[in-house]
Amino acid sequence: MKQTMLAASLSLALSTLLAPAAASAATRPAPARATAAADARFQAIYKAEWQWRVKQRMAWDEDEPRDAGAALPKIDARTQAARLGEWEGVLRRLDAIRPADLSPPERINYAVYRAQIAALVAAQRFREYEQPVNADSAFWSDITYVARQPLKTADEYRGYLAQLADLPRYFDEELDNMRAGLARGFTPPQVTLAGRDAPLVAMADAQRPEDTVWYLPFKTMPATISMDEQARLRAQGIALIGSAVKPAYAKALRFMRDEYVPHARTTLAAESLPDGKAYYQSKIAEYTTTDLTAAQIHAIGLAEMAKIRAEMQQTMAQAGFKGDLPAFLAFLRSDPRFYAKTPDELLKDAAWIAKKFDGKADQYFGYLPRRRFAIQPVPADQAPYYTSARGGPGIYLVNTYNLPARALYSLPALTLHESAPGHAFQMPIALEQTDVPPFRRAYISAYGEGWALYCERLGSEMGMYETPYETFGMLSYQAWRAARLVVDTGIHAMGWTRAQAQAYMHDNTALSDHEIETEVDRYISWPGQALSYYLGEMAIVESRRKAEAALGDRFDIRAFHDTVLQLGSVPLPVLRARIDTFIAEGGKSPYATGK
Incomplete structure (x- = not known):
């Protein structure tokens, strides 16, 4: 199994999506009648499968309230085998459709949907349902x-x-x-x-x-x-x-x-699991939406860490610190001024930062989501082993356990990532898109986490970081995510030990020892997920730079952000292709053009 199902699906669907229409007979657009027929065939496939998925209690229609009285899902081995058969059949039917025959909107839907189904097939083939627990959740x-x-x-x-x-x-x-x-x-x-x-x-x-x-x-x-x-x-x-x-x-x-x-x-x-090399490559493909290898990702991580480290040195100088980076990290981890005294203080600071963004939102976004979010502490029984925070539609959870591990100088970056304009902002916008099929509302980690990490960088432009320490907190978080490229691949493909991974995080980020231990255990037990963040951010940053260079004075940051967010979660090649269209259309907001 040299190439995973998901990598293969991206290679097929996205190469067709991005290829010049007149390049060959295989990619030449079909006549209007053939396009309508292909669209109808494709829509019949995904509509039927989605309704089956809803009946299986694996999904629900966001436009309708969840049936509180419906039975709990069946998850026994026979049911799992039947699901594999269903999705393999869907994959075969998808392969009978030539993506170039589809209309442009359905071509994007095809790329997203086929990758999604292929990931589900891979998960069933590797029997991931036999491990419904990890260091992060259960x-x-x-x-x-x-x-x-x-x-x-x-x-x-x-x-x-x-x-x-x-x-x-x-x-x-x-x-x-x-x-x-x-x-x-x-x-x-x-x-x-x-x-x-x-x-x-x-x-x-x-x-x-x-x-x-x-x-x-x-x-x-x-x-x-x-x-x-x-x-x-x-x-x-x-x-x-x-x-x-x-x-x-x-x-x-x-x-x-x-x-x-x-x-x-x-x-x-x-890679020590059954069929481990193929399994890890399948997780890389799922969580990055690329066919990069572990070695390639490891090298990217090392190169990006070197760039961030140089920025850290500049910020240390701005803070007036005279020692080296290890001494500065020790200072940040130990000085009580950087830590809340009570859970309420941490929660209130998070709320203050979120409101600061509200005052700047319309300068960077043309479309704002209707749904608001609450700020709440992580439940006490989960907090000791939970990540520092987590956000989504309607909620921004802040971990108030072990306050000496929750640095205030990192809180602005954390809040931008998890609340607005990160997860609690991006996800509602995706859910508010009414002209896409329901499978497009599923979460693709490379896109969603890449966007949230991009928001941390965007905080510098927005003036959200008021001290060199807060800027350093943002850089430490950038280093944290770049370090994940090194640590995840190091652990799962290169024989790294737990202590080796913890030491790398300790030496290259300002995270507390408690956070480092919790995070490294998360990467160990959840292969590939940690790769989503930095690779996703890189794709958004590169697309933005391309648009800025091509559009010059016509580049509008609000239109760019609206275009990225209006897509919802998509594989990274689909995002890049959409920004190419954005450039070709002169940088107009999708809401201004009605697209």
């Missing part, structure tokens, strides 16, 4: 989205009660899958699992059902439900949390402690 935490859905009617509450009753079956299927992975050595490295059972412990040890996340829907119930009915539903919920949910968590906790963790693999590299 199925027992992910499934709590069910408890966080708004419920409006008594029927929806009864559906939720049915889900609580079904939870033991769902957990058992997850544990069966994990046993199958354990039997063939397909697990996260043992060292990355220490303490990750904390949410299981919290749930299993909860004294009262009312103290658990699963009770959330019953805390405030709609006034349209009678008080008597509320009392009955609430009592049933309490009973099911006690009789079904808590025992399921306790069973998973015993499994983790007695079976899984003691026998998890002790090697680190993804």
